[in-house]
Amino acid sequence: MARRERLTAVVIQLGLAAVVLAIWVYQTRAGxxxxxxxxxxxxxxxxxxDLLRDSTFWTSLRTTALELVGAFAVAAVAGLVVGVLVGxxxxxxxxxxxxxxxxxxxxxxxxxxxxILLFGIGPMSKVAxxxxxxxxxxxxxxxxxxxxVPARYLTAAAALGASRRQTITRVLVPAARPLILSGIRxxxxxCLIGVLAGxxxxxxxxxxxxxxxxxxxxxxxxxxAYIVVALVLVAIFNLAITRADDRDAxxxx
Amino acid sequence: xxxxxxxxALTVTEVTMAYQTQRGHTxxxxxxxxxxxxxxxxxxxxxxxxxxxSTLLYILGGLRRQTSGEVTLDGQRVTGPTPRKVGFVxxxxxxxxxxxxxxxxxxxxxxxxxxxxxxxxxAAHNLDLVGLGAFANAYPGELSGGMQQRVAxxxxxxxxxxxxxxxxPFGALDEQTRTVLGEELDRILEKTGKTIVFVTHSxxxxxxxxxxxxxxxxxxxxxxxxxxxxxxxxxxxxxxTSTAFTDLRNGLFDLLHEEVRAATLAExxxxxxxxxxxxxx
Numbered sequence: 001m002a003r004r005e006r007l008t009a010v011v012i013q014l015g016l017a018a019v020v021l022a023i024w025v026y027q028t029r030a031g032x033x034x035x036x037x038x039x040x041x042x043x044x045x046x047x048x049x050d051l052l053r054d055s056t057f058w059t060s061l062r063t064t065a066l067e068l069v070g071a072f073a074v075a076a077v078a079g080l081v082v083g084v085l086v087g088x089x090x091x092x093x094x095x096x097x098x099x100x101x102x103x104x105x106x107x108x109x110x111x112x113x114x115x116i117l118l119f120g121i122g123p124m125s126k127v128a129x130x131x132x133x134x135x136x137x138x139x140x141x142x143x144x145x146x147x148x149v150p151a152r153y154l155t156a157a158a159a160l161g162a163s164r165r166q167t168i169t170r171v172l173v174p175a176a177r178p179l180i181l182s183g184i185r186x187x188x189x190x191c192l193i194g195v196l197a198g199x200x201x202x203x204x205x206x207x208x209x210x211x212x213x214x215x216x217x218x219x220x221x222x223x224x225a226y227i228v229v230a231l232v233l234v235a236i237f238n239l240a241i242t243r244a245d246d247r248d249a250x251x252x253x
Numbered sequence: 254x255x256x257x258x259x260x261x262a263l264t265v266t267e268v269t270m271a272y273q274t275q276r277g278h279t280x281x282x283x284x285x286x287x288x289x290x291x292x293x294x295x296x297x298x299x300x301x302x303x304x305x306x307s308t309l310l311y312i313l314g315g316l317r318r319q320t321s322g323e324v325t326l327d328g329q330r331v332t333g334p335t336p337r338k339v340g341f342v343x344x345x346x347x348x349x350x351x352x353x354x355x356x357x358x359x360x361x362x363x364x365x366x367x368x369x370x371x372x373x374x375x376a377a378h379n380l381d382l383v384g385l386g387a388f389a390n391a392y393p394g395e396l397s398g399g400m401q402q403r404v405a406x407x408x409x410x411x412x413x414x415x416x417x418x419x420x421x422p423f424g425a426l427d428e429q430t431r432t433v434l435g436e437e438l439d440r441i442l443e444k445t446g447k448t449i450v451f452v453t454h455s456x457x458x459x460x461x462x463x464x465x466x467x468x469x470x471x472x473x474x475x476x477x478x479x480x481x482x483x484x485x486x487x488x489x490x491x492x493x494t495s496t497a498f499t500d501l502r503n504g505l506f507d508l509l510h511e512e513v514r515a516a517t518l519a520e521x522x523x524x525x526x527x528x529x530x531x532x533x534x
Contacts, residue, residue, distance in 0.1 A: 152343065152345045152347045153347060153349065155316060155343070155347070156341070156343060156347035156349075157364075158316060158334050159314060159316060159334055159336065159339075159340075159341035159343075160336055160341075160360060160361035160364055160408070160412070161334060161336030161337070161361060161364045161365060161412075162364045163364070166364050170360070170363075170364075171349065174349070174351045174352075175349070175351070177351070
């Protein structure tokens with residue numbers, strides 16, 4: 001993409017954000033909307049100094065971040081292990097592929113109460129649920145990636161004298177890598193949804209819990225401040241995952 | 254290529270390849286094929302589609318196992334890939350898209366366990382030989398089809414094999430590119446003195462490049478006839494417009510035409526029966 005076009009796109013995106021902010025300011029200033037539903041932007045901003053001094057905030061942030069990392073680790077490890085085991089075995093891939101695809105259309109949130117029963121109300125249930133949520137796209141993409149590596153690459157590797165191990169590490173893995181990485185990216189996004197939704201629905205700590213509790217007690221500016229913090233966390237997490245993905249994409253054309 | 258000793262580089266004895274289709278029919282792809290390829294010789298395999306010429310090439314390289322018969326390479330039975338002796342150039346683009354051109358050329362040496370600096374030297378030399386030294390750090394996706402096949406040739410050459418097996422390497426390219434690459438291949442081979450077995454669909458390509466052209470029959474694949482091309486090397490572009498060339502090409506056309514006709518008629522009658530059966534039912 002040309003530099004100029006990219007710049008134009010960014011300017012338009014910032015413009016859209018400015019429009020949303022302007023509507024927010026206008027609506028709250030004129031008193032059209034109750035401050036309990038939508039506080040003025042500067043009221044939300046004023047929350048931050050207090051928030052940053054509050055130890056509850058830091059514990060919540062830490063809890064959610066740790067849950068997120070845990071959930072992602074569970075999803076990635078389980079997804080990759082299952083994906084590799086199934087993907088390299090043709091009959092298993094044939095059986096598992098439609099099941100994994102189907103699992104991705106199921107509202108997995110339905111299973112959250114079971115997670116709470118199994119792992120309690122604390123962080124463990126969020127790790128388990130987020131991990132479960134993120135597992136499916138990672139496993140499905142890994143199966144797909146490994147079972148669709150073009151046979152001609154493997155034939156060429158054999159003709160060039162690759163050992164079994166070299167065939168796996170130097171041909172199979174790099175050939176399957178882009179698709180596996182996009183599965184991981186998708187899975188990471190779902191881990192995030194899983195963890196935050198889990199906290200919102202039933203928990204005693206974490207950003208999601210703070211959001212739910214400030215909403216329940218009509219501390220609206222705090223509610224919005226926590227949402228902003230959660231969005232920043234999401235942005236950082238997504239950026240980290242995308243970065244790893246891009247670095248790989250740049251190595252190929 | 255200039256000198257050929259009497260000991261064959263490659264001996265094919267009564268090789269038969271049969272396999273079962275999913276419906277349980279037995280298909281004989283190759284029927285007792287025997288052939289000697291001399292050291293430094295350029296042999297083309299030509300025949301109608303499905304005559305088993307590619308299958309034969311894969312068997313020669315140890316990438317596929319024949320049902321019966323024997324292939325020997327320097328007196329040794331071929332039972333699997335022998336990357337030190339046999340180089341392959343495939344029809345499809347088989348360069349690894351995640352590796353740069355130079356690292357594609359050196360990949361076989363990497364598999365062999367050669368040190369980084371040494372294999373890079375070998376690869377650079379062979380990449381220069383095919384005229385693509387300037388593209389060492391590009392990725393395959395940035396190169397045209399013809400360039401990619403030249404890289405594939407460099408990749409095979411960098412293993413320094415005695416024999417190169419080429420499966421319609423220029424099959425996917427347009428006529429002009431194909432002609433130029435053919436001339437270039439001849440020049441490269443002149444320098445390296447490799448023994449070549451070359452599968453092609455193109456009559457002109459076969460006559461232009463080969464010492465001998467092996468004409469195969471429609472399924473089951475058998476050797477129908479072997480034509481000898483007596484023309485000094487390296488072959489000059491003018492050869493392709495000479496009477497000798499045209500005569501050889503026409504002779505080859507006649508031989509092949511019968512076979513292609515037979516193969517096509519067999520396919521059509523098969524299809525026709527199915528249609529008739531459907532109508533009556």
